[in-house]
Amino acid sequence: MAMQAAKRANIRLPPEVNRILYIRNLPYKITAEEMYDIFGKYGPIRQIRVGNTPETRGTAYVVYEDIFDAKNACDHLSGFNVCNRYLVVLYYNANRVSIAMVLIEWGAHVKISAKLLR
Numbered sequence: 001m002a003m004q005a006a007k008r009a010n011i012r013l014p015p016e017v018n019r020i021l022y023i024r025n026l027p028y029k030i031t032a033e034e035m036y037d038i039f040g041k042y043g044p045i046r047q048i049r050v051g052n053t054p055e056t057r058g059t060a061y062v063v064y065e066d067i068f069d070a071k072n073a074c075d076h077l078s079g080f081n082v083c084n085r086y087l088v089v090l091y092y093n094a095n096r097v098s099i100a101m102v103l104i105e106w107g108a109h110v111k112i113s114a115k116l117l118r
Contacts, residue, residue: 019070020092021062026050027083028057035060042076043069061092
């Protein structure tokens with residue numbers, strides 16, 4: 001265990017790597033428990049959020065305790081077949097999140113004018 005920690009201390013990760021994974025192309029009926037079965041094999045998970053609105057169905061966020069576990073999961077599960085759907089696993093990037101997605105994620109039920117989204 002101590003040897004693994006020493007190895008990890010010497011590894012430099014790319015700047016986009018973080019503990020939060022954004023998953024797309026999930027089966028619409030997948031549960032958080034099924035997500036835990038798939039993603040939990042790569043390390044302890046702090047949180048799983050599965051999209052449940054029409055705009056977020058088929059997507060989820062998985063937050064790992066450790067950044068190296070998140071990297072390992074991203075490397076191994078991108079393209080993984082779940083119910084004949086190939087997962088798209090990306091690192092969460094706050095700069096790519098649109099205004100509409102932020103409002104949807106936070107449960108805001110507001111109408112956004114087309115001018116605001118341009």
